[in-house]
Amino acid sequence: MKKKILFINPLHTEVFDEDYTQQLNRYKSPETIVDLVSFKSGQGPIHLEYNCYEAMVIPELLRTVKKAEEDGYDAVIIGCFYDPAIRACREVAEKMVITAPAEAALHIATTLGENFSVIVGRQKWIPEMKENVHKYGFIHKLASFKSIDLGVHDFQKDHEETKNRIRESAIEAIEKDGADVIVLGCTAEFGFFDSLQDELGVPVIDATLSPLKYAEFLVEVKQKFSWTHSKKVGYQSPPKDEVEEFQLF
Amino acid sequence: MKKKILFINPLHTEVFDEDYTQQLNRYKSPETIVDLVSFKSGQGPIHLEYNCYEAMVIPELLRTVKKAEEDGYDAVIIGCFYDPAIRACREVAEKMVITAPAEAALHIATTLGENFSVIVGRQKWIPEMKENVHKYGFIHKLASFKSIDLGVHDFQKDHEETKNRIRESAIEAIEKDGADVIVLGCTAEFGFFDSLQDELGVPVIDATLSPLKYAEFLVEVKQKFSWTHSKKVGYQSPPKDEVEEFQLF
Amino acid sequence: MKKKILFINPLHTEVFDEDYTQQLNRYKSPETIVDLVSFKSGQGPIHLEYNCYEAMVIPELLRTVKKAEEDGYDAVIIGCFYDPAIRACREVAEKMVITAPAEAALHIATTLGENFSVIVGRQKWIPEMKENVHKYGFIHKLASFKSIDLGVHDFQKDHEETKNRIRESAIEAIEKDGADVIVLGCTAEFGFFDSLQDELGVPVIDATLSPLKYAEFLVEVKQKFSWTHSKKVGYQSPPKDEVEEFQLF
Amino acid sequence: MKKKILFINPLHTEVFDEDYTQQLNRYKSPETIVDLVSFKSGQGPIHLEYNCYEAMVIPELLRTVKKAEEDGYDAVIIGCFYDPAIRACREVAEKMVITAPAEAALHIATTLGENFSVIVGRQKWIPEMKENVHKYGFIHKLASFKSIDLGVHDFQKDHEETKNRIRESAIEAIEKDGADVIVLGCTAEFGFFDSLQDELGVPVIDATLSPLKYAEFLVEVKQKFSWTHSKKVGYQSPPKDEVEEFQLF
Amino acid sequence: MKKKILFINPLHTEVFDEDYTQQLNRYKSPETIVDLVSFKSGQGPIHLEYNCYEAMVIPELLRTVKKAEEDGYDAVIIGCFYDPAIRACREVAEKMVITAPAEAALHIATTLGENFSVIVGRQKWIPEMKENVHKYGFIHKLASFKSIDLGVHDFQKDHEETKNRIRESAIEAIEKDGADVIVLGCTAEFGFFDSLQDELGVPVIDATLSPLKYAEFLVEVKQKFSWTHSKKVGYQSPPKDEVEEFQLF
Amino acid sequence: MKKKILFINPLHTEVFDEDYTQQLNRYKSPETIVDLVSFKSGQGPIHLEYNCYEAMVIPELLRTVKKAEEDGYDAVIIGCFYDPAIRACREVAEKMVITAPAEAALHIATTLGENFSVIVGRQKWIPEMKENVHKYGFIHKLASFKSIDLGVHDFQKDHEETKNRIRESAIEAIEKDGADVIVLGCTAEFGFFDSLQDELGVPVIDATLSPLKYAEFLVEVKQKFSWTHSKKVGYQSPPKDEVEEFQLF
Known part of the structure; x- marks a missing residue:
């Protein structure tokens, strides 16, 4: 259908x-x-x-x-x-x-793993997004928010740089914060999930x-x-x- | 100043x-x-x-x-x-x-009493308002939401009727739900707080x-x-x- | 695929x-x-x-x-x-x-509505199921559990009786507890969801x-x-x- | 009046x-x-x-x-x-x-910002104060408690030293813990709020x-x-x- | 020893x-x-x-x-x-x-059952006691507080009357609120637990x-x-x- | 008896x-x-x-x-x-x-102190144990889980090594995470509690x-x-x- x-x-x-x-x-x-x-x-x-x-x-x-x-x-x-x-x-x-995106990504993330971290562009975004994590019910599974200090229109500028920053944050999220799923917290962070999840060995959920x-x-x-x-x-x-x-x- | x-x-x-x-x-x-x-x-x-x-x-x-x-x-x-x-x-x-209004009324209500109930017009309003109660931090002091089945433009139509409905809901909130403060959950519920709080013996917080x-x-x-x-x-x-x-x- | x-x-x-x-x-x-x-x-x-x-x-x-x-x-x-x-x-x-079933039904229910009630067979089932609601993160959207006092093998015995009991509980859940989605809390409660949701006017989520x-x-x-x-x-x-x-x- | x-x-x-x-x-x-x-x-x-x-x-x-x-x-x-x-x-x-003080400072802090940290004198104070943060409803907005290892009668002894310690803790609270409001968790920490908030760029709430x-x-x-x-x-x-x-x- | x-x-x-x-x-x-x-x-x-x-x-x-x-x-x-x-x-x-008493009774109650109700003398007592339930961590297992409208020095005046009131509240707590353990919320409610628990079929925890x-x-x-x-x-x-x-x- | x-x-x-x-x-x-x-x-x-x-x-x-x-x-x-x-x-x-063990150790730990940390063998164990901390009601008193990277059958192999790892984790739990009670999160971590608690100056709760x-x-x-x-x-x-x-x- x-x-x-x-x-x-x-x-x-x-x-x-x-x-x-x-x-x-x-x-x-x-x-x-x-x-x-x-x-x-x-x-x-x-x-x-x-x-x-x-x-x-x-x-x-x-x-x-x-x-x-x-x-x-x-x-x-x-x-x-x-x-x-x-x-x-x-x-x-x-x-x-x-x-x-947040609804979809978080329902998936919490089904696939035990704790997720969200990689965002700016710290500014976190309070509103954290409110949504509360609203959807997943705060007890939130390992951390990580900011990579890039704006929405920066993610696609220098793919290597963006990927490096996501990777670094994700590794910290996994190793220090106990995350076993990574969520990319912006629809413009597209194009990174598959290579990164191969490297990281955990699901990386794309927001688009x-x-x-x-x-x-x-x-x-x-x-x-x-x-x-x-x-x-x-x-x-x-x-x-x-x-x-x-x-x- | x-x-x-x-x-x-x-x-x-x-x-x-x-x-x-x-x-x-x-x-x-x-x-x-x-x-x-x-x-x-x-x-x-x-x-x-x-x-x-x-x-x-x-x-x-x-x-x-x-x-x-x-x-x-x-x-x-x-x-x-x-x-x-x-x-x-x-x-x-x-x-x-x-x-x-919600921010102001709830900060006051939780300072003045131990448990509050919010008298709203329609059940439809409750989910969004309850989200705000969560957001502001006061869900553990929420006794109940009560709907009196009136729209925003109905509150001022028949003052006696409105007051009767608020009173009835408030009494139930106090006696059954344990509220000791009543919050009027709409700015258009004005004109009722003072006479009602005299009758009810608890603070009635006006949303305007x-x-x-x-x-x-x-x-x-x-x-x-x-x-x-x-x-x-x-x-x-x-x-x-x-x-x-x-x-x- | x-x-x-x-x-x-x-x-x-x-x-x-x-x-x-x-x-x-x-x-x-x-x-x-x-x-x-x-x-x-x-x-x-x-x-x-x-x-x-x-x-x-x-x-x-x-x-x-x-x-x-x-x-x-x-x-x-x-x-x-x-x-x-x-x-x-x-x-x-x-x-x-x-x-x-609980994972699936609750993720769906919380996406489709604001508050859900679960219709179970026996009160005995509730504590374990409530633990799962906590675990999945949806306790803040739980309106109520309702027991219709039937065992797993009773649901299919007398369809009318079962449907009557579910209907009665669901109506109470909707009208008193504020539920806007009903979850059938047993895989053996099959065969009822579609006619009931037509009657009730809210989604009725089947556990199978x-x-x-x-x-x-x-x-x-x-x-x-x-x-x-x-x-x-x-x-x-x-x-x-x-x-x-x-x-x- | x-x-x-x-x-x-x-x-x-x-x-x-x-x-x-x-x-x-x-x-x-x-x-x-x-x-x-x-x-x-x-x-x-x-x-x-x-x-x-x-x-x-x-x-x-x-x-x-x-x-x-x-x-x-x-x-x-x-x-x-x-x-x-x-x-x-x-x-x-x-x-x-x-x-x-805690009631007042926390109601203000949570109205002015998204996350607050409390700068206390000793780690010993934290459990009781944290209970109050829970009681007032603001635990979800608590970024951290920070102890500067000074007793009530030490704060006013060497103003520079006290201010240095508060500043250092506050910067850590802001940069690592995500605080955007600082609360001074003792009435005897007076005299510091205004110069510190100029330096820090976030509200610093005085407990007196x-x-x-x-x-x-x-x-x-x-x-x-x-x-x-x-x-x-x-x-x-x-x-x-x-x-x-x-x-x- | x-x-x-x-x-x-x-x-x-x-x-x-x-x-x-x-x-x-x-x-x-x-x-x-x-x-x-x-x-x-x-x-x-x-x-x-x-x-x-x-x-x-x-x-x-x-x-x-x-x-x-x-x-x-x-x-x-x-x-x-x-x-x-x-x-x-x-x-x-x-x-x-x-x-x-509350610490002891609640640790026992939550080990023995899934949900407890506390039978208190006056509604006035509830807010402070509820704060303790939060503090000890058992709010998610609290079925209800029930007041039997008796003061501390009333419990031992008319044993039959007191027992009747406790029984009535306890039955409501069990049948309506889902309690499977009853806690007597005052040290002066002594002398009732054993006969009542025989009648009620659930543990009745004495506060002394x-x-x-x-x-x-x-x-x-x-x-x-x-x-x-x-x-x-x-x-x-x-x-x-x-x-x-x-x-x- | x-x-x-x-x-x-x-x-x-x-x-x-x-x-x-x-x-x-x-x-x-x-x-x-x-x-x-x-x-x-x-x-x-x-x-x-x-x-x-x-x-x-x-x-x-x-x-x-x-x-x-x-x-x-x-x-x-x-x-x-x-x-x-x-x-x-x-x-x-x-x-x-x-x-x-978890039920017993956590009821004791939360009676004896304000915040506890659990020393486990592997990070893999944490999600299930954390679910139990939630279930028992003590998540608000959990300072941290610490993994010492040893399996169940490793704890007793080299007592000095095991003790060193527990000690190191416990000190971090106390100093960084604010724990004042340490819980040993495996029955096979026996034989360490008494000497360690003498060294650490806080209760160390044995899981057996x-x-x-x-x-x-x-x-x-x-x-x-x-x-x-x-x-x-x-x-x-x-x-x-x-x-x-x-x-x-």
Whole structure:
């Protein structure tokens, strides 16, 4: 059964479009159709390292989610490791499933190992991400956050340098902090997981690919069992007429 | 020393403006100047019961915070019990202090009593609010959430009815759940706290007035000791040139 | 890519074999081959309601896991909601992925909703299952456990009666405890999820089918990304020569 | 509206009286009258580094609280970072509000930053203080406790030495432990906060001044809204006749 | 090897002396010598239901602990379920072991069962006791606190009435809250445990006898292995000369 | 009153029998009769470092527990620091009390000190043991786990080397991690506790002797008060006829 998935890169830049598209298509399941959309260049932030940048793109994110549902997608991936507005997106979507990198990567990491460390770009990112670790329930399995002091747009600049920094942090996470799974805490840290996990001997979870597979999985259980986001309490959708009246999405 | 505080009612409606202004001015300290701003009618949601409505007003909220700083305010109150975008607002503000109803009410409630219950309008609100109780650290003092099945715009419709429902829920919270402090979990539940606390014999914390006082307090410690939001990690402000480049706020 | 999955029903009885096989085959993905094995009748417990029964079948479970790996399976499902010996099974398997009903159902439930309740057969089961909820990290999303006072072999005796009891408990879980997802806490509670979720309006997670899909998902991420159980710390496999010397599995 | 506050330095020594008085008066609000009382020299411990010393001064503390209420104070500050007998003091006071340094400093620290470290004199102090961090709800925001190996009466001996030690610990707390707020964990660590926070670039919360402002804040909400310690459960006052019969306070 | 144990009833009344002495001697081990001391009648509180009463007797408690050590006791039991000043007592005692009812009863209860409920006299007692449950680590096994609305001196007035109330609360705790062990949360609730546990079919832990046995156990491990309270950090004793100088104990 | 205790060394080797027997008899109470049983050599694992080895010996463990009850033992000690199958053993035993090293050592450690560290042989052991620390409730008092990189059968090979490694780890635990009690996390780490605790100045809890004393204590409270494992919920024993029918134990 076809699974139509939209990966929303909620940045106002196309620089990652090609790479993401290639990655997603390389690793998707045969029955999956995965599309990618990013936001218009020149009209907003090109990274979301600040929570206030993240906040500014959320309306466009929600409109994109709404449109994705109208366009017949089965799932949306919110392509940022802060998992921005995941509850809001689930409200907006009445039938689609919604997932995001941290949710996907952490569910996988805690199934595959006993303790995980997250390799992030900047220390600034940690408090918000740690809140998400708490929220998802995995704080007791968090070995550490490690910052490699690179911004979102630095990861792909000098691949060797980035890989060296991730490797060094990961080794410290494994040897000192007791991690047995490494999570790459940014969708832009792509292209490193496979060679690194060969070197390190532990799973290295990629933040772009993990939500792809988690989305396929969620669509699968929805298609087979009608298990989808509960509309009873927290993910309840707003009334249609009110949404229209407020001219939202 | 003057304390200039802006209460942002992040709703696209003026219906509460007069009441809020009156409440805030009635209870402010003499050295406080408190202004109120709400968002333009007809251009967005008039309540934030859904997380996706909340998300849609955040850009306007951030712009308003930014402007408040330029206008010389010392503090901003984000006037919704979900405490929307509190981290983003703190990033955007480089000097102002930022607070919000849940933060203020819960810090007060846990100082005044041993266990608190929050009286909310709808069960739908609870998961997001409970996340905030976790985040602020007070889950071990939460006796219960109680829904009285009223929307944001219902609280002020029939005062007797609203008060009856709050009273009934509060009594159950006190007698069955062991609460010794009641928190009103919506800024629009104003006008009830004083008569109810006389009846109930426990503090009833109002969601509009508690952040007013908490804001005055935070401005006071800033003015006296320069204690304000730390810019070292999570509340770090974005670089000015980047903000300009992205045309934000 | 083919996914060979073995569902181990760790009971010394064949009574569920046909039903499980039918269920699994009905809902599996096209590329999945799912086999079922149960333990020899007359040689051990036909249910695992007691932890000591569970303990007695674990050696046979581990031998079956070992053999499954030799037989080329990609994944094993340990077919009991206590998730018996999941760490031991992961040690024994050097390449396969291992999952189990509670792990699978709870990861799904916490992705789909905000609070879940588990409908179990007997109150006796709750402490061990609650330990697992803690272990997996989801205690903060547990609304309640509900016992319907039926043993493992009672669920399929009188379908109407069983469904009535589940329904009644689930409604209480939703209305009083705030659950928005229902988890059926026994693999033998099969056959009820779909009609019940239609009635209840919330996802009802089946304990036999959820690990099927979670296993497919884990095999998928293993096949695509080589993400599998970390062998660095807790799931490290024992040395082969020692295993032989001890004549195990 | 006048706010009469009594700072009780629960030590049997006058050595800090002048400094505390000066500090408190320098930073108080105009409408605040702040008095200081310490216990009689030569009749008990001159520091409370041991929990058993703390215990020995509590009766005198409670008598002083009782008398403060009779003398018309609006608030009492218990001037020790162990927050000694805070529940007992709240019982004894029927109308006054009671606060203490750890409560005040931690509520402020967790509002201003994401993670705090507490700089204490001796490692011996940590277990009791850590219990308080748990009790107040802030353990998830505790970056670390740091001991600078100085006793209560050492902090003011050699200001340079003390400042050097605090600075060194604070830098380690910020750089290694991720703290973005520093809390000085003893009332006798006064005189350091402002120059240190200039150097460190993060708020440094003083243990004498934070409860002054928190007390003013609590009196303010009491005067304006009658929000004060709940007498319903844990802070219930003992019956007057019984107190007399037992010849207490 | 002889074990000399002192049970300190920290109340200024002799009314329980005979009963306690009888209970303790009836159930002690042959090698145990158990003495009882209470505080002078007419000079202080005859119950500790209020935290401020508890605080007032602590100096006398510490003096009694000090003297007990001089008199050659091996252990002291602090005879109140609030476990008053347990850290302070452990500091004061340089060689003796110290225990108290809540510590003893909860360690036993959590070893014997999966979930316990505590039957207390008044709701007022619960917050302080709940703090102790947190402190000792057993909050995840707490089924409930139940108040039977009787004061310390009421339990022995009408045995039938008291027993009826305990029974009723215990049954509710077992049937509704899932408790499988009952803890009597006051030393004055003596004389009920054995008949009640026969009726209820679950262990009923007595608050006077549990610390007797726990004290014997702690003295045993001290005599055999020199395992006693660590003097390294939190239970470090104050310097002798300082104690003398301060004229304490 | 006689206390008949069986120490089950659940390993298929006799190499520790003599040492354990000697240790147990040297330190037992006069009224205790302590026997030791290990499993047949050549028929299974001689250590349980892997969870799958542990799982393989549990049936023999349960049979031994069953037989111990028939043989009139009052208590069984499960002689492995993983506390294998403790719930199952408690179900199987209808009258005996059951304890195990981690349970015993941690209850003692948290009574004697404020923070403990566990010295284990291999990092591999930590995840399972940490789960037990969580389960028993003591995670907030865990300073650290330290691995000394020795297997179960290495501890007794070179006493000096082992002692040196334990000492080094313990010193680090005390000085860096704040531990004030050391727990030896393997029954085969015997013979070191007393000299080490003299050197280190903190209690060093032995994993063989702590459950001996805890077992004596549990038998004592059972003999005196009939307090034993609750049969109401989690430790309920299976029906006799079913056990026979399944040919178990």
